[in-house]
Amino acid sequence: MAESITLVARTGKALRLAQGQEIRVVNTHGRQVVDTWAFAAGDMAEFMSMEHSRVHMGRVNPVQGSVLLSNRRRAMLTIAEDTSGGVHDTLLAACDVHRYRMLGATGYHRNCTDNLAEALAELSLVPPETPSPLNLFQNSAIHPGGELEIVPPIAPPGSHVTLRAEMDLVIVFSACPQDMAPTNGADMMPKDAELQIA
Amino acid sequence: MAESITLVARTGKALRLAQGQEIRVVNTHGRQVVDTWAFAAGDMAEFMSMEHSRVHMGRVNPVQGSVLLSNRRRAMLTIAEDTSGGVHDTLLAACDVHRYRMLGATGYHRNCTDNLAEALAELSLVPPETPSPLNLFQNSAIHPGGELEIVPPIAPPGSHVTLRAEMDLVIVFSACPQDMAPTNGADMMPKDAELQIA
Numbered sequence: 001m002a003e004s005i006t007l008v009a010r011t012g013k014a015l016r017l018a019q020g021q022e023i024r025v026v027n028t029h030g031r032q033v034v035d036t037w038a039f040a041a042g043d044m045a046e047f048m049s050m051e052h053s054r055v056h057m058g059r060v061n062p063v064q065g066s067v068l069l070s071n072r073r074r075a076m077l078t079i080a081e082d083t084s085g086g087v088h089d090t091l092l093a094a095c096d097v098h099r100y101r102m103l104g105a106t107g108y109h110r111n112c113t114d115n116l117a118e119a120l121a122e123l124s125l126v127p128p129e130t131p132s133p134l135n136l137f138q139n140s141a142i143h144p145g146g147e148l149e150i151v152p153p154i155a156p157p158g159s160h161v162t163l164r165a166e167m168d169l170v171i172v173f174s175a176c177p178q179d180m181a182p183t184n185g186a187d188m189m190p191k192d193a194e195l196q197i198a
Numbered sequence: 199m200a201e202s203i204t205l206v207a208r209t210g211k212a213l214r215l216a217q218g219q220e221i222r223v224v225n226t227h228g229r230q231v232v233d234t235w236a237f238a239a240g241d242m243a244e245f246m247s248m249e250h251s252r253v254h255m256g257r258v259n260p261v262q263g264s265v266l267l268s269n270r271r272r273a274m275l276t277i278a279e280d281t282s283g284g285v286h287d288t289l290l291a292a293c294d295v296h297r298y299r300m301l302g303a304t305g306y307h308r309n310c311t312d313n314l315a316e317a318l319a320e321l322s323l324v325p326p327e328t329p330s331p332l333n334l335f336q337n338s339a340i341h342p343g344g345e346l347e348i349v350p351p352i353a354p355p356g357s358h359v360t361l362r363a364e365m366d367l368v369i370v371f372s373a374c375p376q377d378m379a380p381t382n383g384a385d386m387m388p389k390d391a392e393l394q395i396a
Contacts, residue, residue, distance in 0.1 A: 050249070051291035051330040054346055060289065061344045071327065073296035091258065091289075093249035098271035129269065129327065132249040142340060146259045148252055 003197045007034065009190040010177035012115030014123050015197070016041065017165035022080055025173065026194035027137055030157035031185035033176040034193050035094050035112040035133040038068075038076045041168035044125060048076045050090040050132040060142065061088050067166065068134065075166035077134075082162075084155035089138035091148065094130055095178055103180040115174035125170065135176075136161055138183065152185045160196075205232065205391040208375035210313030212321050213395070214239065215363035220278055223371065224392040225335055228355035229383035231374040232391050233292050233310040233331040236266075236274045239366035242323060246274045248288040248330040258340065259286050265364070266332060274367060275332075279360035282353035287336035289346065292328055293376055301378040313372035323368065333374075334359055336381065350383045358394075 007013050007025075009032075017023060025034055040046035049071040054060060056069050064082040067075050093099075094116065100109035113130045120127055137155040140148055165171070173195065179188045205211050205223075207230075215221060223232055238244035247269040252258060254267045262280040265273050291297075292314065298307035311328045318325055335353040338346055363369070371393065377386045 045327070049291065049330075051289065055290050055297070058346055059344050060340055060346055063344075071291075073294070073300065091249065092253050093247065093269075096271070099253070102271065129243070132247075132330070142258055146257050146261075148256055148258055 005195045007173055007175045007193040007195055009175050009192050010110045012112070012119035012172060012174040013195065014119035014125070014170055014172040015195070016123070017169055017171050019165055019167050022162050022164045022198045023171065024160050024162045024196040025136055026158065026160040026196060027084060027155040028157065028194050029191040030155055030159070031137070031153040032191045032193050033138040033153060033178070033183050034136040035174040035176055036136050037116060037131055037133055037172045039127070039170045040070060041170060044128050046070045046072055046074070047131045048134065050134065054090060061090060062134070076169060078164045078166060080162040080164040081160070084137055084159040084161055087137065087139050087154050089135035089140040090132070091140055092135060092138065094133050094174070095176065096130070100180065105180065110177040112174040112176055116172055119172050119174070120170070123170065150181055150183055152182045201395045203393040205371050205373045205393055207373050207388040207390050208308045210310070210317035210370060210372040211393065212317035212323070212368055212370040213393070214321070215367055215369050217363055217365050220360050220362045220396045221369065222358050222360045222394040223334055224356065224358040224394060225282060225353040226355065226392050227389040228353055228357070229335070229351040230389045230391050231336040231351060231376070231381050232334040233372040233374055234334050235314060235329055235331055235370040237325070237368045238268060239368060242326050244268045244270055244272070245329045246332065248332065252288060259288055260332070273364035276362045276364060277359060278362040279358070282335055282357040282359055285335065285337050285352050287333035287338040288330070289338055290333060290336065290348070292331050292372070293374065294328070298378065303378065308375040310372040310374055314370055317370050317372070318368070321368065348379055348381055350380045
């Protein structure tokens with residue numbers, strides 16, 4: 001019996017997963033980026049690290065079968081299945097109030113950094129900092145000269161990524177609220193996603 | 199009158215820089231990688247962040263003129279001058295005991311993560327974690343399929359990078375002790391570098 005949770009546009013959600021448990025992240029409407037973090041159960045100082053994962057994968061971006069490591073190089077998550085087209089980002093920081101201010105936003109703008117903290121607070125947890133996220137479905141084009149460009153995602157509506165927990169952990173998702181860059185598609189409109197736990 | 203400090207092979211060094219001050223990192227023997235971190239003076243929780251810098255630079259790797267940001271998106275360091283050929287890495291985690299154990303090392307192997315902590319301890323400072331370093335002179339080839347390959351650096355003997363502090367900060371360098379991969383050249387032999395403060 002699968003539990004299904006709507007990850008509401010512009011918000012975050014934290015969940016506990018036991019070792020071996022799988023969670024499916026469905027891109028319900030397509031082209032929505034979902035920032036993803038993982039923390040070891042019982043020790044928030046050990047968290048999924050993009051820089052350690054890149055060394056281990058020998059890749060810039062994870063593909064089906066890739067194993068993502070913690071900052072202590074222990075396996076945390078495996079990309080068990082990917083029907084999204086396989087385009088994900090490990091290079092870009094979570095958006096935050098500073099990023100939106102620099103883009104010209106006035107007043108408060110929802111952001112993935114605050115979503116991480118808010119979602120963890122619902123489990124009475126505090127992040128030690130904001131680790132660099134696994135940006136599921138995010139399309140960052142790396143050009144031959146080293147230029148990095150944020151372009152619309154390719155993930156079709158209803159496509160998904162299934163993540164398997166390789167240790168007991170807390171996983172956190174944020175449906176990215178970016179509406180001032182084409183992060184979430186050319187229409188720059190953040191949308192819901194769906195989380196399905198087996 | 200420039201002060202010159204030898205960054206001894208396999209070790210680290212932490213220094214305080216005032217806003218506007220410049221430091222030259224000389225690749226004395228060529229092809230030696232120097233892991234580099236920066237922390238805001240008086241607040242170790244604010245540190246140079248590769249993931250925030252990549253967004254700001256719109257690049258994977260910094261070039262002359264690039265500004266590297268903190269995790270609060272404030273300017274920390276500018277690449278004021280670069281005579282090394284302009285190949286540096288922002289993608290790979292600092293080496294650590296886990297990395298060397300996975301490569302087959304037995305017993306303790308010096309590493310950049312411990313060098314960071316040791317160097318800061320000389321200033322009675324403690325890093326909040328090990329931020330992803332700016333790996334000066336490191337040559338990480340990104341192939342079109344997303345594969346990442348560690349290949350020998352191109353920085354010639356005597357070439358240098360000059361970094362300008364954009365705020366009062368603590369800067370930390372580690373002459374990478376990697377001798378089990380071609381990080382520091384095909385001879386896999388860690389070497390000294392030189393730090394020159396104007």
